[in-house]
Amino acid sequence: MRLRTKLLISAGAAIAGAGIVKIVQTMRDRQQVERRTRTAADMVGRNCRVTTQEVSTHFGQGIVDDGGPGLILSIRCEEPNDLERSDIVTIVSYHSGSDSYTVERSLDQDANAEETAA
Numbered sequence: 001m002r003l004r005t006k007l008l009i010s011a012g013a014a015i016a017g018a019g020i021v022k023i024v025q026t027m028r029d030r031q032q033v034e035r036r037t038r039t040a041a042d043m044v045g046r047n048c049r050v051t052t053q054e055v056s057t058h059f060g061q062g063i064v065d066d067g068g069p070g071l072i073l074s075i076r077c078e079e080p081n082d083l084e085r086s087d088i089v090t091i092v093s094y095h096s097g098s099d100s101y102t103v104e105r106s107l108d109q110d111a112n113a114e115e116t117a118a
Contacts, residue, residue, distance in 0.1 A: 077102065
């Protein structure tokens with residue numbers, strides 16, 4: 001009887017242990033997906049909020065909401081433009097030589113401005 005009890009306890013512990021291992025593996029896999037490295041190409045098409053007073057062909061910064069503290073990017077835009085702090089822009093391309101992104105005014109912001117003016 002003692003042997004049977006020990007075998008049942010051992011089997012139960014093994015099954016419980018396998019379940020715990022599976023849970024830990026699932027959690028680890030989810031974290032690895034969340035930690036996927038972002039590339040410059042991942043930013044193209046995303047919206048960005050201008051954080052500098054102006055944006056030119058040589059100067060400008062913006063922040064992309066990434067669900068965390070945000071990503072600060074060097075942004076550039078053709079001149080003349082009327083971009084200023086807090087404007088929402090869309091990232092249209094990345095330039096590796098200058099490690100900067102070309103942006104243009106977000107269409108969403110234009111629609112909001114027209115609604116406000118009306």
